[in-house]
Amino acid sequence: MRMNFKEHVISTIKNKNSAVCVGLDVEPGKIPAVLKNEKNPVLKFNQEIIAATKEYTAAYKPNLAFYEQTGIKGLECFEKTLEFMGGDVIKIADAKRGDIGNTSKKYAHAFFEHFSCDAVTVSPYMGEDSITPFLEKEDKGVFILALTSNKGSFDFQMQKMADGRYLYEFVIEKINSWNAKKNCGLVVGATHPELFEGIRKLAPDLPYLIPGIGAQGGDLENTVKYGFVKNDVLSLVNSSRAIIFASDGPDFAERAGEEARKLRDQINKCLK
């Protein structure tokens, strides 16, 4: 029997003893000079980063924008990067997709079938029928944008609804009702640690993908204190730039590995 997505997240974090997600947001201009003569420097970079961080990492999250910016070549790199990850990590396409039902169905096919990802990030603005096509198979999951890590999260997500709740709370409540197959998760930014306690009460049962640690300045300690469910660790803490661009020298992979290990240890220490 296949595990549902929630069980997959829990068991991967347990097996790896790590709740770290490494964001593979690779800017071609930032590739270390030592790789410049490679046939495909970005792919080689990703492969070396994955090899060096895998021991300390439960999930990888390539953001599609960084691959689409170079068109077909970038998508080839995305595909080969996913292949290189192997089977013992959670592969998250950070795509923030969402469209009318028959179109979301195509996106679900793209990411789950064609690229064999385990999860996709999606935007809730278009409502239930834009999300449900991603939820058909219990072993494939979505992380739905709830409260994001950026300044723009104040524009709509943190506006009050008629019943006094914030929009993001309203969204989370809806998401709970879409979770029959235990394959919904939330994106919640670490830049809002003061809100984590309330969010975990609203959605005690969902896996969280937590960006905003590192370059964006999020608060790790409170994030783990309030955003995590401790017995079955359910949250993944993403770090991109702070890990993958820890060094631009020939030691870039080694340093990325160190940063991933450090983040794993920091999270595990907070969990105790």
Next chain:
Amino acid sequence: MRMNFKEHVISTIKNKNSAVCVGLDVEPGKIPAVLKNEKNPVLKFNQEIIAATKEYTAAYKPNLAFYEQTGIKGLECFEKTLEFMGGDVIKIADAKRGDIGNTSKKYAHAFFEHFSCDAVTVSPYMGEDSITPFLEKEDKGVFILALTSNKGSFDFQMQKMADGRYLYEFVIEKINSWNAKKNCGLVVGATHPELFEGIRKLAPDLPYLIPGIGAQGGDLENTVKYGFVKNDVLSLVNSSRAIIFASDGPDFAERAGEEARKLRDQINKCLK
């Protein structure tokens, strides 16, 4: 001097005497049998559809999901389809993207620089800094999801905020404030014709991209009556399936041309 995006929409609609946008949402399984032996049936289909409809069409809108579903091959087809359109139509990437600032910047590069599109559809959920990277050049525009054509539009967009407005009205007001370079537009679904009058009052100055006519059952007459600005026609009415799959026989392109012409004439009649 380059035209801003709003002027580009107005002048293209005027030059073409048409407010029709053809949605190139091509399902490989629906390609007419007559093209099955082509080297690239989907690309050949798109090229024949474009050649047959171009006289009656102001804009083309390929939806990325339909291309991404076949991965690299699909993206190649997307790229070649855009090249085939030529310069006298508005090229809209229906991508519904949106991410934190440094990531949206990459998407803007992908669609505006790499693929040379004129406009992208984007989702507002992540707020201002997720949209502004798309607005840097005045001749490149966005159509921001305001009130979409699907059932899910009731889940969040049509929920009331604390001040009594609907979320979509709140979103539209924000968008007005982002429009310094006259390159913002709205996506407003034709399935909500009773709301068009109010929406046009909220945003008298923005180009609209209007899906939902045809297969989704939207109301053309009221859409044109209330959603259009008549002196400078500012709205594009999209139809996908009803045009491109009008016939699955050898006459598929001819029939698509007829349907595009018919829609153009219906809109122009309503405009009188």
